[in-house]
Amino acid sequence: MAINNQNGYGAISIRKVGKIYDPEGVHVEAMRDCSFEIAAGEFAVIVGPSGCGKTTLLNAIAGFDTITSGEIYLDEELISSPRKQIKPDVDRMVVFQNGALFPWKTVVENITYGPLVQRKMKKPEAMDAARDMLSKVGLNEIEDKYPEELSSGVQRRVEILRALINKPKVVMLDEPFRGLDAIAKTVMHEFLVQIFCTASNTMFFITHDLDEAIFLGHKVVIMTTRPAQVKKIVTVNLPWPREHHLKGSETYLDLKREVLEAVHEEAKKAFEAGEREMA
Amino acid sequence: MRRVKKYFTASTWRGFLSLMVFVALWQLVIFLKVPYLERLPYPADVATEGAKAVQSSGYWYNWKVSMIRIFTGFAVAQIIGIPLGLAIGLSRVFRGFTFPIFEMLRPIPPIAWIPLAILFWPTRELSIYFLVFLGSFFIIVINVIQGVGNIPVSLKWAATSLGARRKDIFWRILVPGSLPSIVVGMTVGMGVTWEVLIAAEMIAGKGGLGRATWEAYTNSAFPSIIVGMLSIGLAGYLCSALIRKISDMFMPWKRKF
Amino acid sequence: MIDRIRTGLANPQLHRAVVGILLFLGLWYLLTAVLQLPRFKLIPDPLQVIKEWFSLEPLSGRSLFTKTYYVDIAYSIARTLTAFGLATFMGVTLGLFMGWSRIFYDFSFPVLEILRPMPPLSWIPLAVLILPGVEVAVITVIFIAAFFATVLNTLLGVFSIDRNYFLAAKCLGSRPKDIFFNIVVPGSLPFVFTGLQIGMGIAWMSLVAGEIIVGQRGLGYAIYEGYSLYQYAQVICYMFTLGILGYASSAAIRAVGRKLMAWEARKRGA
Numbered sequence: 001m002a003i004n005n006q007n008g009y010g011a012i013s014i015r016k017v018g019k020i021y022d023p024e025g026v027h028v029e030a031m032r033d034c035s036f037e038i039a040a041g042e043f044a045v046i047v048g049p050s051g052c053g054k055t056t057l058l059n060a061i062a063g064f065d066t067i068t069s070g071e072i073y074l075d076e077e078l079i080s081s082p083r084k085q086i087k088p089d090v091d092r093m094v095v096f097q098n099g100a101l102f103p104w105k106t107v108v109e110n111i112t113y114g115p116l117v118q119r120k121m122k123k124p125e126a127m128d129a130a131r132d133m134l135s136k137v138g139l140n141e142i143e144d145k146y147p148e149e150l151s152s153g154v155q156r157r158v159e160i161l162r163a164l165i166n167k168p169k170v171v172m173l174d175e176p177f178r179g180l181d182a183i184a185k186t187v188m189h190e191f192l193v194q195i196f197c198t199a200s201n202t203m204f205f206i207t208h209d210l211d212e213a214i215f216l217g218h219k220v221v222i223m224t225t226r227p228a229q230v231k232k233i234v235t236v237n238l239p240w241p242r243e244h245h246l247k248g249s250e251t252y253l254d255l256k257r258e259v260l261e262a263v264h265e266e267a268k269k270a271f272e273a274g275e276r277e278m279a
Numbered sequence: 280m281r282r283v284k285k286y287f288t289a290s291t292w293r294g295f296l297s298l299m300v301f302v303a304l305w306q307l308v309i310f311l312k313v314p315y316l317e318r319l320p321y322p323a324d325v326a327t328e329g330a331k332a333v334q335s336s337g338y339w340y341n342w343k344v345s346m347i348r349i350f351t352g353f354a355v356a357q358i359i360g361i362p363l364g365l366a367i368g369l370s371r372v373f374r375g376f377t378f379p380i381f382e383m384l385r386p387i388p389p390i391a392w393i394p395l396a397i398l399f400w401p402t403r404e405l406s407i408y409f410l411v412f413l414g415s416f417f418i419i420v421i422n423v424i425q426g427v428g429n430i431p432v433s434l435k436w437a438a439t440s441l442g443a444r445r446k447d448i449f450w451r452i453l454v455p456g457s458l459p460s461i462v463v464g465m466t467v468g469m470g471v472t473w474e475v476l477i478a479a480e481m482i483a484g485k486g487g488l489g490r491a492t493w494e495a496y497t498n499s500a501f502p503s504i505i506v507g508m509l510s511i512g513l514a515g516y517l518c519s520a521l522i523r524k525i526s527d528m529f530m531p532w533k534r535k536f
Numbered sequence: 537m538i539d540r541i542r543t544g545l546a547n548p549q550l551h552r553a554v555v556g557i558l559l560f561l562g563l564w565y566l567l568t569a570v571l572q573l574p575r576f577k578l579i580p581d582p583l584q585v586i587k588e589w590f591s592l593e594p595l596s597g598r599s600l601f602t603k604t605y606y607v608d609i610a611y612s613i614a615r616t617l618t619a620f621g622l623a624t625f626m627g628v629t630l631g632l633f634m635g636w637s638r639i640f641y642d643f644s645f646p647v648l649e650i651l652r653p654m655p656p657l658s659w660i661p662l663a664v665l666i667l668p669g670v671e672v673a674v675i676t677v678i679f680i681a682a683f684f685a686t687v688l689n690t691l692l693g694v695f696s697i698d699r700n701y702f703l704a705a706k707c708l709g710s711r712p713k714d715i716f717f718n719i720v721v722p723g724s725l726p727f728v729f730t731g732l733q734i735g736m737g738i739a740w741m742s743l744v745a746g747e748i749i750v751g752q753r754g755l756g757y758a759i760y761e762g763y764s765l766y767q768y769a770q771v772i773c774y775m776f777t778l779g780i781l782g783y784a785s786s787a788a789i790r791a792v793g794r795k796l797m798a799w800e801a802r803k804r805g806a
Contacts, residue, residue, distance in 0.1 A: 064703055088706040100700035104722035104799050113718070114708035146799040166708065293642035301647045318666045375552025380560045386786075387779040388741040391756065393748065394763030394771050399575050467734075474655040474681075474738065478745035481660070489658070496661030504661050512654035519653070 009075055010169035010202030011040040012061065017070035017080075018227070019056050030056045032227035034070070040169075043196060043203040045213040047263060048223030048231075049270035054206045056228070058172050061204065063088040074169065090118060093163035095173040101147040101159050107134070108143040110158060114166040126165075133161050137191060153184040157191055164199055172204040177212065186244065189215055193242050210263065214255050215242055222262045225270035232262045320501040328502035329509070338510075344486040345476060345514060348404075352411025353472055360416050361461060364423025365453065381420065389413040389471070390478045397483055407479045414475035415468030419461070426460025427453060455530075462526040469522055473515040488514060580769040588769035589776075596767035598758060598774075609777065611754040612743060615671075616785075619678035620739050627686025627735070628728055634687070635694025636720050648687065656681035656742050664750050674746040681742040682735035689731025693724025726800060729793040733786055740782045755781075 015035050021028040030053035038044045046054050059065035060080045061072055072080040079086045088094075101110050111133065112126035121129065134140045139157065147155050156176055163171050177188050189212065196203060196216075207213055213220045220234045236255055238246050246252055308316040320328075332338040367374045367381070392413055396406035430453060480489030492507030544550065561582045567573055569581035580588075591599045598605050634641045659680055663673040701723060705715050747756025755774050762770040794801050 062703075062707065088703065090707065090709040092707065094703065094707050096700045096704065098700065100698065100704040102701060102704075102719070102722070104725070104797070105718075113705075117711070117714045117718070118709040146802050148799065149802055162708070290642045293639065294646040297643040297646050298650070300643075301650075315666050315668060371549075372552065375549045376556035376559070379553040379556050383557065383779070385779075386782040387775050388737075388744045388782065390741050390744045390748070391759055391775045391778050394759055395579065395768075395775070398578050398763070398768065401575065470655075471738070471741070474657055474741060474745075477655050477657040478749070481657070481745075481749055492658060492661055496665065499665060501662075501665070504665070508654050508658045508662065511658045512650070512652075515655060516653040 008040050011075055012038040012170065012202065012204070013073040013076075014038075014057070015071045015073070017057065017060065017067050017072060019053065019060070019065075020068045023068070029227040031067075032229055034223075034229050036221055036230050036233060038202060038204065040075070041200050041202055043205065043216055043218045045205045045207060045217035045220045046223060047207060047210065047213050047220060047259070048228060049225045049263075049266050050208070053226060053228035054223060055174055058094070058174055058204065058206060060085075061170070062092050062094050062172060064094075090114065090166045091169045093166060093168040093171050095156070095159050095163055095171065095176050097174045097176070097178060099147075099152065099155050099159055101155055101162070103147050106144050106146055107139075107150075107158050110147065111162045111165055114162065118166070120166075129165060130161075133165060137161070137194065151184075153180055153188060156180075156188065160192070160195065164195065164201070168201055170202045170204055172206075174206045175208065176205075178208070185209070185212065189242075190244075192216060193240075197241050210256060210259050211247070214238075214252060214259060215247065220259055222259065222266070225266050225273060231266060234259055234262075318501070320505060324502045325505045325509075329506045332503075332506050332510075338491075341486055341488050341491045342510070342514065345480070345488045345511075348407050348411055348476055348480075348487065349472055349518060352408045352476075353415050353469065355408070356412045356414075356416040356468065357419055357465065360419035360464075361423055364420040365427060365457070367420070368424040368427030368457070369453070381417070385417045385421070389417075389475045393479060393482055403483055403485065407476070407484060410475050410479045411472050414472040415465070418468040418471060419464040422460045422464025422467070423457055426457030426464075429460065430456035458526075458530055462522070462530070465522050465526070466519060469518050470515070473511070473518070477511060578768070580772060584769045585772045585776075588767075589773040594770070596762055596765070596770035598762070598767075598770050604758075605777075608753060608755050608758045608774075609781070612747070612756070612778075613781065615675055615746075615754065616678060616739055616743050619675045619743075620682050620736060623679050623682035623686055623735060623739070624732060627683045627731070628690050631687045631690025631728075631731075632694060632716070632720055632724065635691050635724065636716060641691075648684075652684050652688070656684075656738065657745050660746060660749055670750050670752065674743070674751055677746050678739050678742045681738040685735035685738055686728070686731045689727045689734065690724055693727025693731075694720055696727060697723035725793075725797050729789065729797070732789050732793075736785050736789060737782065740778065740785070744778065 014037070017031055017034045018029070019031040021030060034053075034057065046057070048054055056065065056067075060067045061074070063079070063086055066082070066085045067080055068082055070081065071078055074092070078084055102113070105113065108127060108130045111130040112121075112123070115121040115126045115129070116123065131140065131143060134143055137157065139154065142150060142154065142158075147158070150158070160171070160173075160176070177185050180188065193216070203216075205213075205216060214234075214236055217236050219236060221230060222232045222234065223229065224231045234255060238249075238251060238255075302322050305319065305322055309319055309321060311317075363377075367378055389410060392410060393406075396409045397403065400406040400409055476487070477489035477492075480487040481493040484490045488507060488511050492504055492511065495501075495503035495507055565581050565583065567576040568579050569583070588594050588596065589599055590601075592601050594602065598608070630644070634644055656677055659677050660673070663676045664670065667673045667676060697719065701719050702715060705719050710718065743754070744756035744759070747754040748760045751757040755778055759771050759774045759778075762768070762774065
């Protein structure tokens with residue numbers, strides 16, 4: 001499995017991470033002893049039952065929230081532990097579930113926002129960079145549109161570009177293609193493969209869609225139901241760049257069976273736990 | 280125990296502190312003889328005056344008079360305004376005939392009607408009712424029209440496919456569907472209504488909280504003026520709270536727990 | 537162009553509007569001039585109002601062709617705009633900071649909540665007694681009226697902003713200042729403009745009351761003077777004048793809003 005690792009940045013190490021919400025009140029344990037590694041430049045996909053704490057992990061890495069036990073390292077630097085939590089910054093970009101393009105900025109204004117507020121580029125330079133990115137993915141005609149004039153698939157692609165222009169170590173995507181139809185998703189996957197092959201960031205990708213997980217990931221991390229732990233890590237030995245005909249291959253189908261089994265077990269547990277909570 | 284702790288969060292303390300600071304500042308501007316503001320009465324004098332007022336029957340009589348005026352005018356406005364709004368919202372033809380007249384009269388501030396109202400209505404009391412009515416009438420009608428317009432067509436289709444007749448659609452879909460806008464209209468209308476009532480009482484009224492404040496003004500009785508203002512504020516607040524309460528009763532699906 | 541006018545004229549809603557307004561004027565005329573029903577005969581009929589409005593030598597000394605009319609208008613507009621301008625500036629600023637800083641909100645909101653339920657007009661007596669001169673008092677009362685509507689809606693506007701925009705902005709390397717100008721300000725604009733619309737309406741209303749109660753000159757004052765001098769036709773002319781000004785000012789706010797919030801307009805157009 002050829003990890004496209006040109007710069008060697010962006011290795012994430014998650015060590016025995018736990019998170020308890022409202023410890024003195026309702027006491028919800030979202031994660032317990034969760035440990036796994038993501039190599040620099042690796043495309044890691046996280047799957048698991050709804051509400052199992054995948055987003056909790058993302059929030060801790062991004063710096064939106066704290067953890068209550070364990071440690072998270074980014075390139076050997078401690079970024080999150082109960083005693084230390086570094087703030088959100090440009091080395092860790094998040095693409096949100098419902099999209100967070102600023103509706104009051106046009107597409108180029110959104111993309112150039114990062115470099116401009118960080119004062120990394122002058123305005124003309126940033127504009128050129130943004131236009132260059134857009135034309136590479138065939139979206140050069142929308143630069144002056146507002147996000148809400150675009151389809152949600154296009155919005156999501158722009159949001160990914162907005163993250164990538166900052167050259168982050170890690171891009172974290174929280175179910176970015178939820179709500180898109182199957183055809184739109186295929187386009188999105190091709191887009192993401194194309195982007196990933198040229199940008200070489202570490203990817204932290206949360207999804208419910210198992211096809212998506214296997215098609216995109218170097219590895220698929222399957223989480224248990226709450227409190228979330230790692231149930232299984234499936235390594236995906238498919239050649240890059242991923243192409244759609246792979247989905248019919250023997251290896252692919254075997255992988256899918258393996259992932260499906262693990263996920264199904266957890267889904268059943270989550271469902272039963274839900275029933276218990278309701279009763 | 281945990282519950283008690285929750286009430287005394289940092290926010291509660293800050294709020295308490297800010298009110299203390301406000302009263303202290305009030306005291307301070309008089310003490311320091313800040314130009315113009317030094318003419319304010321001391322907070323303590325206002326409190327004494329307030330304590331005296333609540334023990335007098337005249338004070339409560341003014342409350343009663345103002346409340347009756349508010350509720351009569353307001354109620355009539357709702358009784359006429361809601362059906363009118365529904366009719367304009369539902370019928371294109373009716374809307375075509377009436378809406379322009381409505382839009383011609385609506386921008387005229389209700390208070391500008393004071394002279395005409397006094398002229399037209401045989402008693403002062405009736406003219407005050409009329410002005411209070413105007414204060415909330417246009418607002419409720421506009422809100423009902425918008426409310427009807429905002430009901431998704433899909434709801435109507437869903438109801439029709441479930442076998443609803445026209446009458447059912449009206450009572451089961453349109454009326455409850457426009458309820459949220461009716462509540463917004465009532466809440467906004469209540470605020471404007473108090474504004475109009477105070478003006479009407481100051482200009483033309485006999486009795487009522489606005490008039491009492493005005494009389495305190497003509498006597499330059501500063502503490503009484505502020506007691507009057509605070510009473511009006513409290514009365515207005517209570518009326519708005521009542522509307523919220525009623526709206527919760529009628530819209531259980533919007534209730535916040 | 538001509539085709540557009542032609543289709544516009546063929547619109548049944550337009551016909552109904554004309555018929556509706558004619559019916560309204562006809563009914564008004566019938567009640568006041570023809571039938572002269574008890575209370576109605578005191579009210580001038582529409583023809584008298586129009587005659588007075590367009591008269592070269594009006595009975596009241598106030599019509600479209602007199603200088604007084606425009607002086608009245610100028611006074612009222614000057615008062616409203618001064619107060620409204622101040623209220624917008626201070627109200628929006630305060631509202632934005634309250635929404636932006638939790639601590640500032642905790643300290644200022646309770647005071648705001650105590651002062652807010654008092655109808656602006658209840659401030660008139662205090663304002664007149666304390667402040668130097670009637671003019672300042674009237675403007676202060678209008679200011680209070682518009683101020684609370686603006687602060688409150690601005691605050692709601694900031695609270696309405698999706699939390700993810702703040703998080704995304706932080707990821708992208710924003711400092712607090714960048715978040716304020718790029719997220720808080722544009723994100724709250726739609727609510728700010730709602731607040732300005734409401735504020736403008738209350739401002740005109742308070743202006744009329746202020747001018748009637750304490751004012752000298754201005755449309756409200758002239759309405760009450762016309763009433764005392766039995767110039768009822770002029771009273772109605774001035775009411776409509778106020779209506780037109782109120783309508784024009786809220787149309788102006790809408791236009792500015794559309795200009796500043798291009799994204800909202802385009803979304804609706806799409």
